[in-house]
Amino acid sequence: MSRRVELTTSRRGVLGMALAGAAAAGLGTAPAQAALVRSSARIVIIGAGAAGTAFANRLVQRLDGAQITLVDARAEHLYQPGLSLVAAGLKPPGYVVSRTTDWLPRGVTLVAEQAAAIDPEAKTVTTSGGQRLEYDFLIVAPGLVLDHDAIEGFSLDLVGKDGLGALYAGPEYAARTWQAASQFTETGGVGIFSRPETEMKCAGAPLKHTFLIDDIASRNGAAGKYEAHYVCPQSVLFSVPIVSEKVRMLFGERGIATHYGHTLKGIEPGRKLARFETSAPGADGEAVKSTVEMPYDYLHVIPPQRAPQVIRESGLSWADKWTDQGWLQCDMQTLRHLRYPEIFALGDIAGIPKGKTAASVKWQVPVVEDHLVAAIQGREGTAIYGGYTSCPMITRVGRAMLVEFDYDNNLVPSFPGLIAPLEELWISWLMKEVALKATYNAMLRGKA
Amino acid sequence: MQDMTLGTLIAVFEEMFGRWLFWGLVAVALVVTAAYLYVLIRDRAMSMHKFLWAQIAMPFGAVAAVAFVLRITRSGLRDIGGPIDVITLLGVAAMGAVGIAVLVYTAQSLARPLVRRPKT
Ligand SMILES: Cc1cc2nc3c(=O)[nH]c(=O)nc-3n(C[C@H](O)[C@H](O)[C@H](O)COP(=O)(O)OP(=O)(O)OC[C@H]3O[C@@H](n4cnc5c(N)ncnc54)[C@H](O)[C@@H]3O)c2cc1C
Numbered sequence: 233m234s235r236r237v238e239l240t241t242s243r244r245g246v247l248g249m250a251l252a253g254a255a256a257a258g259l260g261t262a263p264a265q266a267a268l269v270r271s272s273a274r275i276v277i278i279g280a281g282a283a284g285t286a287f288a289n290r291l292v293q294r295l296d297g298a299q300i301t302l303v304d305a306r307a308e309h310l311y312q313p314g315l316s317l318v319a320a321g322l323k324p325p326g327y328v329v330s331r332t333t334d335w336l337p338r339g340v341t342l343v344a345e346q347a348a349a350i351d352p353e354a355k356t357v358t359t360s361g362g363q364r365l366e367y368d369f370l371i372v373a374p375g376l377v378l379d380h381d382a383i384e385g386f387s388l389d390l391v392g393k394d395g396l397g398a399l400y401a402g403p404e405y406a407a408r409t410w411q412a413a414s415q416f417t418e419t420g421g422v423g424i425f426s427r428p429e430t431e432m433k434c435a436g437a438p439l440k441h442t443f444l445i446d447d448i449a450s451r452n453g454a455a456g457k458y459e460a461h462y463v464c465p466q467s468v469l470f471s472v473p474i475v476s477e478k479v480r481m482l483f484g485e486r487g488i489a490t491h492y493g494h495t496l497k498g499i500e501p502g503r504k505l506a507r508f509e510t511s512a513p514g515a516d517g518e519a520v521k522s523t524v525e526m527p528y529d530y531l532h533v534i535p536p537q538r539a540p541q542v543i544r545e546s547g548l549s550w551a552d553k554w555t556d557q558g559w560l561q562c563d564m565q566t567l568r569h570l571r572y573p574e575i576f577a578l579g580d581i582a583g584i585p586k587g588k589t590a591a592s593v594k595w596q597v598p599v600v601e602d603h604l605v606a607a608i609q610g611r612e613g614t615a616i617y618g619g620y621t622s623c624p625m626i627t628r629v630g631r632a633m634l635v636e637f638d639y640d641n642n643l644v645p646s647f648p649g650l651i652a653p654l655e656e657l658w659i660s661w662l663m664k665e666v667a668l669k670a671t672y673n674a675m676l677r678g679k680a
Numbered sequence: 681m682q683d684m685t686l687g688t689l690i691a692v693f694e695e696m697f698g699r700w701l702f703w704g705l706v707a708v709a710l711v712v713t714a715a716y717l718y719v720l721i722r723d724r725a726m727s728m729h730k731f732l733w734a735q736i737a738m739p740f741g742a743v744a745a746v747a748f749v750l751r752i753t754r755s756g757l758r759d760i761g762g763p764i765d766v767i768t769l770l771g772v773a774a775m776g777a778v779g780i781a782v783l784v785y786t787a788q789s790l791a792r793p794l795v796r797r798p799k800t
Contacts, residue, residue, distance in 0.1 A: 631759050661753070665753050
């Protein structure tokens with residue numbers, strides 16, 4: 233089987249669905265399990281989120297004798313794609329939460345502390361508790377941090393009150409976001425849905441929240457008495473042009489107003505005012521900045537997102553790209569650090585043009601695994617990550633669009649000819665509602 | 681294991697329903713199927729009378745299966761958006777219909793075995 237074909241069929245795995253059963257039946261037998269590779273390498277993984285956990289599980293299935301250490305202080309594992317459902321009242325906060333240790337295989341050591349410093353020259357990681365871990369290979373997978381402080385006047389205590397929502401902040405905040413949003417869907421008024429100017433995880437999530445709250449409002453007390461405004465710093469709704477156009481059309485049909493070139497800078501919660509910095513080309517072509525205030529009854533805040541401090545301080549970030557954000561400098565096809573070949577990025581931390589989704593992690597993990605095992609064996613790896621990114625775009629309760637694309641902004645549908653991309657379908661909703669978490673969990677266990 | 685395999689699919693279903701519920705459902709399906717085959721072999725004939733009842737149950741099974749799936753997925757018929765949705769829904773209905781027919785037939789056969797009247 234050629235690599236291309238392999239990749240096409242495995243996309244089904246990302247969405248893994250009853251329907252795929254028929255397709256899978258044809259694919260039949262499991263591939264022979266690759267033989268265990270003997271190694272005494274010391275492998276340190278920073279972060280036990282989607283990427284770190286999936287990778288650890290894969291490694292124990294591939295390597296025999298390696299010393300694998302995961303570093304992460306967080307006791308709770310969060311299934312973050314579920315936050316969008318919690319913030320629309322469709323799932324309870326507990327839907328998102330499990331224990332980090334539930335997913336870890338035997339044979340890896342968990343150091344329940346944060347990585348506080350990385351020295352890529354000495355090849356050591358120092359933890360918040362002062363432990364010094366030496367490594368032969370380092371997998372950097374600490375996700376990203378939400379910079380709520382960048383929005384003046386905003387604080388997480390305010391979420392759920394006075395019409396403020398912030399679903400990215402975690403399950404409790406997502407539930408409180410629903411408190412504020414559900415009130416809006418009953419009483420109406422002006423709803424403002426924002427997104428940050430930085431790179432962000434799941435760039436579809438701000439759109440999903442807009443669609444969902446608009447849908448629920450249109451069926452509830454607020455029907456006919458509300459306005460929905462989507463406000464973004466960019467000049468498009470989505471980085472992939474064909475997706476952006478589709479969303480533009482849907483927003484048009486649904487009467488959702490769009491404001492481009494607006495960056496949320498601050499709020500006045502007492503007066504329910506949001507302050508945006510706008511940027512529009514002036515007469516001489518130079519961008520002209522100004523400030524506008526918009527009153528709201530419901531405001532959804534997604535803050536700027538950046539690499540964790542420890543990464544930005546370790547000298548591993550890009551020096552000439554995303555300098556305010558600090559993503560890890562790596563090759564976009566192999567995720568290998570450009571200056572330290574024993575270091576790989578996985579997940580949201582990677583400084584690559586696409587890929588900040590859990591679905592991307594599923595595609596990245598086997599690639600890094602291939603290059604790492606090859607390095608242990610003293611050869612070159614061959615697997616390539618093409619930028620696969622996916623985000624089931626919910627357009628209302630009961631319907632979604634499958635949006636899957638790569639570095640080249642090409643659509644790469646998992647079920648070509650069967651499930652149309654960019655079409656609002658019930659089956660795509662089923663995938664997000666029912667199958668996505670199951671597939672995610674299977675990925676964590678290294679099985680998908 | 682990059683490919684979609686039976687193993688992957690089973691892993692996904694285990695996660696979806698929980699390991700016990702998934703294998704429990706598989707076991708129930710297997711038991712009912714085995715019982716169905718058993719009564720067919722035992723009786724060496726289909727009872728048209730029992731089959732009639734099974735057929736009458738089919739539409740109810742179909743509707744119940746669709747209602748169940750829509751309910752657990754918080755959706756409604758208005759969400760059916762394209763051909764694949766219709767096909768999926770028909771598939772669910774067909775499974776519900778066949779499932780209940782087999783169940784009704786088997787239950788009747790187990791409760792009241794076919795009595796062969798001596799030919800007069
Ligand atoms: C609202 C929302 C909706 C989303 N929807 C989707 C979707 O529909 N589909 C999809 O595919 N993806 C979606 N995603 C994105 C997906 O959740 C992330 O891309 C994915 O979790 C990234 O995995 P990760 O391992 O890189 O980061 P994470 O899963 O965030 O894990 C990072 C881990 O690193 C740990 N860590 C951080 N700093 C340190 C440190 N210094 N030392 C040690 N450990 C550290 C953290 O405690 C955490 O456990 C969504 C995300 C959000 C927020």
